[in-house]
Every structure is written in structure tokens, then in C-alpha cells.
Amino acid sequence: MSFLPSSLRQPSALPGFGLALGFTLAALSLIVLIPLAALVLRAASIGPADFFAIARDPRTLAALRLSFGTALIAALVNTVFGLLIAWVLVRYRFPGRRIIDAAVDLPFALPTAVAGISMAAIYAPNGPIGSIAQQFGLKIAYTPLGIVLALVFIGLPFVVRTVQPVLEEVESDIEEASALLGASRLRTVFQVVLPHVYPALLTGFALAFARGVGEYGSVIFIAGNIPLVSEIAPLLIVIKLEEFDYGGATVIATLMLAISFAMLFLINAIQGWSRTKHGNV
Amino acid sequence: MAMSDRFLPLSHHPERATSETAPTKAVLIAVAGLFLGAILFFPLVTVFIEALRKGWGTLFGTFADPDTLAAIRLTLLVAAIAVPFNAAVGLAASWAIAKFEFRGKNLLLTLIDLPFSISPVISGLVYVLLFGAQGWLGPWLDQHNIHIIFAVPGIVLATVLVTFPFVARELIPLMQSQGTSEEEAALMLGASGWYTFLKVTLPNVKWALLYGVLLCNARAMGEFGAVSVVSGHIRGLTNTMPLHIEILYNDYNFVGAFAVASLLAGLALVTLLAKTFLEWRFAGELAATSRRH
Amino acid sequence: MRLLTRRSLALGAAALFLSFEAAQALADRTLLNVSYDPTREFYKDFNAAFAADWKAKTGETVTIEQSHGGSGKQARAVIDGLQADVVTLALAGDIDQIAAKTDKLPKDWASKLPNNSAPYTSTIVFVVRKGNPKGIKDWNDLVKDGVQVITPNPKTSGGARWNYLAAWAYAEKATGGDEAKTKQWVADLYRNVPVLDTGARGSTTTFAQRGIGDVLISWENEAFLVQKEFGADNFDIVVPSLSIKAEPPVAVVEGNAKAKGNLDVAEAYLKFLYSPEGQKLAARNFFRPVDPSSADPADLARFPKIDLVSIDKDFGGWTKAQNEFFADGAIFDQIYKPTN
Numbered sequence: 005m006s007f008l009p010s011s012l013r014q015p016s017a018l019p020g021f022g023l024a025l026g027f028t029l030a031a032l033s034l035i036v037l038i039p040l041a042a043l044v045l046r047a048a049s050i051g052p053a054d055f056f057a058i059a060r061d062p063r064t065l066a067a068l069r070l071s072f073g074t075a076l077i078a079a080l081v082n083t084v085f086g087l088l089i090a091w092v093l094v095r096y097r098f099p100g101r102r103i104i105d106a107a108v109d110l111p112f113a114l115p116t117a118v119a120g121i122s123m124a125a126i127y128a129p130n131g132p133i134g135s136i137a138q139q140f141g142l143k144i145a146y147t148p149l150g151i152v153l154a155l156v157f158i159g160l161p162f163v164v165r166t167v168q169p170v171l172e173e174v175e176s177d178i179e180e181a182s183a184l185l186g187a188s189r190l191r192t193v194f195q196v197v198l199p200h201v202y203p204a205l206l207t208g209f210a211l212a213f214a215r216g217v218g219e220y221g222s223v224i225f226i227a228g229n230i231p232l233v234s235e236i237a238p239l240l241i242v243i244k245l246e247e248f249d250y251g252g253a254t255v256i257a258t259l260m261l262a263i264s265f266a267m268l269f270l271i272n273a274i275q276g277w278s279r280t281k282h283g284n285v
Numbered sequence: 286m287a288m289s290d291r292f293l294p295l296s297h298h299p300e301r302a303t304s305e306t307a308p309t310k311a312v313l314i315a316v317a318g319l320f321l322g323a324i325l326f327f328p329l330v331t332v333f334i335e336a337l338r339k340g341w342g343t344l345f346g347t348f349a350d351p352d353t354l355a356a357i358r359l360t361l362l363v364a365a366i367a368v369p370f371n372a373a374v375g376l377a378a379s380w381a382i383a384k385f386e387f388r389g390k391n392l393l394l395t396l397i398d399l400p401f402s403i404s405p406v407i408s409g410l411v412y413v414l415l416f417g418a419q420g421w422l423g424p425w426l427d428q429h430n431i432h433i434i435f436a437v438p439g440i441v442l443a444t445v446l447v448t449f450p451f452v453a454r455e456l457i458p459l460m461q462s463q464g465t466s467e468e469e470a471a472l473m474l475g476a477s478g479w480y481t482f483l484k485v486t487l488p489n490v491k492w493a494l495l496y497g498v499l500l501c502n503a504r505a506m507g508e509f510g511a512v513s514v515v516s517g518h519i520r521g522l523t524n525t526m527p528l529h530i531e532i533l534y535n536d537y538n539f540v541g542a543f544a545v546a547s548l549l550a551g552l553a554l555v556t557l558l559a560k561t562f563l564e565w566r567f568a569g570e571l572a573a574t575s576r577r578h
Numbered sequence: 579m580r581l582l583t584r585r586s587l588a589l590g591a592a593a594l595f596l597s598f599e600a601a602q603a604l605a606d607r608t609l610l611n612v613s614y615d616p617t618r619e620f621y622k623d624f625n626a627a628f629a630a631d632w633k634a635k636t637g638e639t640v641t642i643e644q645s646h647g648g649s650g651k652q653a654r655a656v657i658d659g660l661q662a663d664v665v666t667l668a669l670a671g672d673i674d675q676i677a678a679k680t681d682k683l684p685k686d687w688a689s690k691l692p693n694n695s696a697p698y699t700s701t702i703v704f705v706v707r708k709g710n711p712k713g714i715k716d717w718n719d720l721v722k723d724g725v726q727v728i729t730p731n732p733k734t735s736g737g738a739r740w741n742y743l744a745a746w747a748y749a750e751k752a753t754g755g756d757e758a759k760t761k762q763w764v765a766d767l768y769r770n771v772p773v774l775d776t777g778a779r780g781s782t783t784t785f786a787q788r789g790i791g792d793v794l795i796s797w798e799n800e801a802f803l804v805q806k807e808f809g810a811d812n813f814d815i816v817v818p819s820l821s822i823k824a825e826p827p828v829a830v831v832e833g834n835a836k837a838k839g840n841l842d843v844a845e846a847y848l849k850f851l852y853s854p855e856g857q858k859l860a861a862r863n864f865f866r867p868v869d870p871s872s873a874d875p876a877d878l879a880r881f882p883k884i885d886l887v888s889i890d891k892d893f894g895g896w897t898k899a900q901n902e903f904f905a906d907g908a909i910f911d912q913i914y915k916p917t918n
Contacts, residue, residue: 016385017469019478024381028393031374035446036400039411042421046414063914085320092317096310104318106561110325112500113553113560115507117527118546121534122328125335130789133327146773146790157324189305211402218404221509221527228773229731231914235774238406238510243776245410245514246651247733248675249906254414257407264402268395276391418659418680427659430837435660517660519610519645535646535779536618537807539787 040261047258050251058255063231064240068259071237074148075216078155079163083209086163087201093164094171108164111157116221119157124225127153146228151236154222159212166208167201174200203278210271214264332550335543347533347544355521356529356545359437363525364505367444371501372494375452380486383460384468394457400449408446409514412439435517440525443511448501455497459490492567496560503556507549607640609843610834612662614649614736614826615779616800620863621666627859628850632843640843648777649736656680656831663835663844666828668736668778669889670694671896673829682833696825697851698865701884702737702744704816705785705794705801712792716819717748720793721766728791729771730781732904736826737778739904741795744822746903747887751820765913786813797824799864802880823886 047055058064093105111119127134127144137144144150174197182192220238228234235243237260244252305313336344347353378397382390400408414420416433426433433439467489471481487494509527516523524532526545533542613621625642632640645652645660649668656662657679667673670688677683688695706714712725720727730738742764749763773790775781778800785794786808793816796804801815828848835844850856854872861873870878893899903909 016465017472018384018465018481019472020482021381021385021387024377025385025387028374028378028381028397031370031377032393032396032449035442035449036396039415039446040399040403042415043407043411063911085317088313089317089321092314095304096314098314100318102561102565104321106557107321107325109557109560110329110553113503113507113556114329115509115527115546115549115553117509117530118332118507118549118553119328120509121530121542121546122331122335124788126327126331128788128790132331145788146784153324157328160324214402218402218407219510220404220406221513229776230772230774238404241404241406241410242514243731243734245413246648246654246776247906248650248654248657248679250414250419252906253410257404257410260404261407264404265395265399268398268402272391272395272398413658416659419657423659432659432661434658435655517645517655518647519643519660522643532646535615535777535783537783537787537803 043254043261044258046250047254050255054251055255058252059259063235064237064252064256064259066232067235067237067240067256070148070151070233070235071217071260072263074151074236075155075159075213075219078152078159078216079209079213081152081156082159082163082212083205086160086208086212087167087205089160090164090167090171094168108161111159111161116158116219117225120154120222120225123150123154123157123222127226145226146234148227148234150226150228151223151234154226155216155219158219158222159216162211162215163205163208166204166211170201170204171197203274207271207274207278210267210274214267214271217267218260218264329550332543332546336540336547338543339540343540344544344547347538347541348548350541352521352524353529353541353545356524356526357548359440359522359524360506360526362437363441363444364502366441367448367505368498368502370445371448372452372498374449375454375456375497376487376494378453379456379460379490380482382457383463384465397450397453400446401451401454405447405508405510406514408511409443411446412442412515434515435519435523437523439515440512440523443515444505444508447508447511448505451501451504452494452497455493455500456490459493460486463489492563496563499556499560499563503553506552606638607840607843608643609640609663609840609847610643610645610661611664611666611847612645612652612656612660613666614652614668615646615777616737616782616797616803617666617826618644618646618779619803620799620860620865623863624851624856624859627855628847631850631855632846638843642847646779648730648734650734651776656682661834661838662831663838663840664828664830664848666826668824668826669739669896670696670825670827671739671900672736673827674896676831680833682831683829684832687829688827690830691828691848692852693868694825695827695829696868697828697848697856698826698860698867700798700824700826700865701821701886702740702795702818702824703798703801703821703882703884704818705796705804706792706814706816708812708814710814710816714793714816717745718752720745720770720795721763725770725793726772726791727767727770727793727795728773728781728785729795730775730778732910734776735778735781737797737800737824738781739899740797740822740824742903742910743889743893743899744818744820744887745795747822747892748818748820761909761912764909768913798866798881802864817882817884819885821884821886823888825889 089108093101124145125131127137127150129135129138129143129145131145134144144153178196179192182196187196218238223236224239227236227239229239237256241253241256244256382394413434415422416426416439417423418427433442467485468481471485472478476484507527512525513528516525516528518524518528518532520532526549530542530545533545611621611625621644625644629640629642632638649672652665653667653672653675656665656676665673665676673683673687677685677687691697704714706712713719714725719725729741732738732742745767746760746764749760753759753763773781773784775784778797781794782796782800782804784790786804794804804813805815828851830841830844830848832841835841851860852869857867857869857872858874861867861870861877864880866881867873889896889899901908
């Protein structure tokens, strides 16, 4: 069954390696790799000159900048508040803690389109928050700010859920030692506790960022979709597709794909590095 | 990990310097609560308020509509295919990755994770490029009268791609932490490979598996971007629930859109409840899972 | 317990699949009409009328399935394999694209039915908020500072292309045919657009439901529908001094209809659009019927008189207009180049 030479793996007493790996690779190839290869081939077939012309088009660049920029801001917001929420959930006991703990996963469970129409209803100029914001001259829905809010919603659980288990494992003796040595609480937290959490925080940030860059369902309902201003890269792909411009769609998709792949590799590298360094992630 | 639930809370420690002062705590909890309230609770509550804007009658009227029923049926069908398939892939992948050492393992892990970070729009686009009438296999499929894009198979494929890593990502870390000693013992005692897998490995990971299946199912039923690209939006035929929300929204039927949305939101709440129960009941067995998705 | 779960899962999946199949087998014939955005309400009425008519004539039950979206997007879906029996799109250019990129439609599709295969026409008007607070009377009010204009993306929406051409026609007249000035005028117009939706319906929702913008450039039928759905006491319709005669055409996608054995019913379906009943329903749903004689006079009385330019006479037909304005890198794209 195994079509891989046995020298590829170290000897093991367990059976089923060939079957398990074979099935995994077959499914991975059929569902993921071949379709993605079709995309890259299609993008490559239009030639380097046209490829770079599309890639350097101001509208493409603006869309990519918007997608990456808003995802970056949202991921940063989530890093700060995600860490705070994880800290509160791990360290404190208070009524409603379990509900909050469970609610953090809501964005994983709630379909993005549902979140999108709901947030559009809230932040539109005639919505409950949008109308208040407008009195202060602030527009939320249909601006990049609306996109950031949608991405904060999408990305929050990634940070909380990566940081939480690590925070739970930080031993309290190091804090006691630090306190006994005369460090202030603030100093103990920032110089003794948090360094343990940084790799997990970085992973959570990267996951939230990666998810935010590609997000579509929740954003299109709340973004203004104006070229150069509030048109995200995934929407530009859809628009290019809808105007028969397959070349344009595939080039932008390939660019995003390459960046996603690089990001994932980075995340896995961070995890591998911190596993060897701290023995956990 | 999760032990702090059962052991002494840190605040009971006599050394106050290892905890924050009570006012600081209160402020931090309040900030966390307000943030979650604004970002998470508010949109959720809005869905139900908008759905009930015209009363229960209109809400139930939406669910009596044949197009809505067809959308619900299609969503269930897609999940019923995508979730078991990805559960099987997840089990196979975690067996190979967690129980064996081989070259290229990190690359394989990254590739399994890839669908998770690519835009859902791209997940739909790739199948249009493959199976669309203008795509690589399009002309051949057309000749043989096989329809994938703008039909149910395309929707299933796009959903499978989007939810591909969900089960695997829950199982791999757990199985890695469990090692291979139990399986080796069973084999030494004369059990067959399959028997060992079914009676030793599977019971050890069953809760993590269920956990992965829950998340996979939630995403499969809620996927919008990928499915939107391959659906064709034919009412009663290729509309899943999230797409039906968009259609009702564009029909000026806002109450209807939020009614279907409230059904999906209800499903999300049930998922969260089940998940919370699993975590509470089987904290130890789930502990190694990194809880990422 | 595990086996039980798995078995019930399999059973559930099988039951689902069967019920799905059963739902499909219920109807004798199914016809797929791929249409553009603001025809949702019209085809809902029309499909019921046609199904009754077909049943009376042949005894067959026919179910019409509908798909709606931006016209360009819908054409693209048909090109990519959406199995439409008939297309009822916003403009001839989109059906031309299907004919050009597939062999499912003859190139001379427009000659198959009367009036260039357009059974109803419409035009472009403005919708403003009640009392017209910004005092919008004509096109030149749309380029003023501080006026927010809602219109969809001409690249994906058919209605948006009619909007664009109507604006262009006005600007051309106002600037005495100076192309550079006309271009600048249209660019100024689009600079006032805060949300660019992919379909006409999305724009209407943005304007009416979400309360964005001061004026919506809209299909006439969509404008009336806004008043009907959101209350005439909330919105006013403003008729500009000049607009365009929009002719949304229909065609049988012969390749698909033949393969599905639907050619007869597809042809009958489109012919029924030209029948007295079809024309009457079109007028009731705010489309201007090509044969007003059978429409309800009260419905007809709602349509205002407007000076209309024509795509064929004033813009040289859709192929030319498409290349000149909406193709990749053409005038519309130049508007959205960051110049300053």
C-alpha cells in the first residue's frame, strides 16, 4: 500500500502508516493541491509581463493594502484585548466567567454572513451605534473602520484561545519569587509572566491576521466596496471574475495565496521554535 | 491547564503581590466584558431582535417558505457529506503525523493548514477554474453532461476545501501528546492494527474528535464566500442558508433574512453549549488540544 | 454507541438525499431563468401566470427556477456553465458576451423576438429622500460638493451601465460634446459615490434601508418599488431632463434548453412575455410594456414622459459602448485611477 519508500520514515511498531498517509495525501491532493495548482497555472499562463501589470495596478495594490492593513489593525486590537480577556478568564473568578469563556468562541460558530448583516444593521448611519457615531461625525459602516470592526469580530477567538492555555501553565512560583525580590506587580507581569506568553501571542496574532486578510462574508456587507478606498482584495477577485476577467482574478488570488502560504509557514516556524524553547504552545 | 478551575484561585494566596489589587481586577474584568459585549453579544442579540421585528408570525412564515426549506435541506446535505469526509481525513492525517516520524512532516502540516488561511473566495474560484465551462475540465464535463459548478457537487467540494483542516488540527496535537505506547502494548498483546485503532486510539481521542466535528460542522453550515462563488444562486436549488440570507436581504425581506440568520445563530449557540459542555466534562482529555479553531 | 451514531448519521444523510431528490422529482418540468437584479418581483408574478397558462395549454406542470444578480455577473455564470434555459438580462451586451464566449446562443439572438428581443423597456430616474432636502432636480445637481450619489458598479451591474450612459449623455449635451469635459464631469459624479455595490439591488438596499446617500440613480421600476416597499412618504422620485431608453433583452440559451429537453417551454416562456397578460404584468411591476394596449391604463399613467437617448442611435450599440467605456482600462477604469 505504501508508495513511499520506507527509508522516508523511521521504523515504528505501529501499522497503517501507508494507508493513513496515502489517504491523507490523496484527499489533500484532490481537494486542495490540484485545485490550487490549477489556479497558479492559470495565473502563470498569462505571462510575466501581464502578471506584473495586474499585480502593480493601483486598484490591485489598493485592495491588497486595504485587506492587509485592516487585517493588521484588527489583529493588533485583538492581540491587546485578546490577551486581556485571556488574562481575566485565567486569573480571576467572577460571576459570568463561564459564559464569557464560552462566548469567546462565538465567531467560530456564527456564520460570517450572519455577522455581516448584523453588524451592518448596527453600524449603519440609521443603526443603534451608527446613529450615535454619526452625531460625532464618525462613519463606521461602509468605511475601512467598518471592515476593521468585522475583522476584530472574526479574529478575536484566535488570540484568546492560543494565549489561554499557555497562561494557565505559567507557574505561580516565578511570580512569587519576583515579588519576593521586590519587583512591583506591574513589573512582575510584564517582565516575568508575559514573556512566557509572547510566542503564543504572536501565533494568535498571526492566525487572526491570516484569517482577516482573506475574510469575505462578513466584510462585504459592511464595506463600501469603493475601488481604491473600501474594496478588499477578496471582493476584487470576485468583481474581476464577474466581469469575465479571469486573468485578473487569478493573479490577485495567486498573490494572496503566496502570502497566506508564507504566513502559515511563519506561524508553524514560531510554534516549532517556541516548542523547543518553552516546551509548550 | 484547566487545573486552576479546581485548585485554589490565585487570589486566595496570602502574598498579595502575586495578584492585582481588587480595583484593578474590577477594571480589567469590566473592560473585557464591555469589549466582548460590544463586539460579540451585540451583533448576536441584534439578529434575534431584527428577526422578531414583525412578530413570531412573520418569523415562522419564513420557515414555511419552500425556498427556505430547500436552503435548510441543502445546508444539511452539504454538512452531512463534508463533515464525515473531513473527520475521516482528520483521523488518517493525525494517525500518520502523530504516530510516525517521517521526512516532510512539517510541510504536510502546513499544507493541511493551508485551506484555513486562504480566502474562502479563492477556495471557490479554484473549482470554477477547474470545473467551470471555461475551465480545464469544463468542456469534457459538458460533453458528458456532468454538472459540478453551479450545482450541488461544487457546493460540497468548496465546503470540504474550506473545512478541510478543522478535525485534523484538533486531533494532531492530542495524538502527538499521547504517544504510541498504548497502541504498541495492544499490538504486543496480539491485537490487529484495526482493532487497536478502534479500541485504543479512537476512545482516547473521541472527545477531541467530537470537538473538531462540531467546529467543522459550524463552519460547513455557515460558509458563505466559497459557496457564493460556485452556487449560481438558484432559488430552491443551489442556495444554502447563508446564501439564502443574502437573497432575502436583497428581496427587501429583511425580517426573513434575519429569521434565517437567527436559525443559524441558534445553531451557533447550540454548538457553543455543546462545546462548553465537552470542555467542562472532559477537560483532561481535551487538554492537549490547542483550542485554536 | 459509536456505531450507533455512525449508522444514524448515514441514515440521516440518506434520508436527506432522498428528500432532496424527491423535491426535484416533484415537478414535471423545471425551467431555469437567469435574470438580473430588479426583476425579482416581476418574475415572481410572471412565473405563476406562465405556469398556469402552460398547464392549461399542455396539461404539464412547469416550475420556473430563478436566479438573480448583477447582469454582468449572471452572464458570466452562464458562460461558466450555469444551466440557464433562458436569460433575461439588463442589457444586450451581456447576452452578446454569452454568444461570443460559448456556442450555446446564436450570434443573432436579438432578432429572434420582436423589438430586438426586449419585451419591456425602462429608464433611469433619481430617488431622493422625502422633501428632496438637497434640492436635486437634474443631473448637474449630482456633481455638486456634499451630494452623495448611490449607483452600483458598471463592471458588474447592468443597471449601473445604463446609469453611467444616461449620465454621459447628459454631460455630453451640457458640455457641447467636449469629450475631455464630459469625462471630467462623469469622474466628478463618481467621486460623489460613497458605496459602489455589485448589483442594482444592493445599491437600493444601501440607499433605502441603510440610509446612505442623498440620491439613488436607479431603474425606473426599482424607483417605484422603493416607494412601494419602503413607503411613498419616505422617498420621492425625481425625473431628470434627459435619460436613456433601457431595453432589457431576453433570449433562449438554446444549448442548455436543448440538452435539458426544454426548448419548447423555454420559447413559449419568452413569447408569453409579449402576450397581453405578460405585458400587463410588466406594466403592473413598473416596466414599460412594448405593447401598452393590453396594460392597465392606471399602471401606464404612472410612467412620466422623459426625453430619452438610445443606445443604438446615440452610442452606436452595446459592443461599441462596452469597449469604449467598460472594458478593462477603458474610460470607466480611468476614472478610478488615482490621478491626484
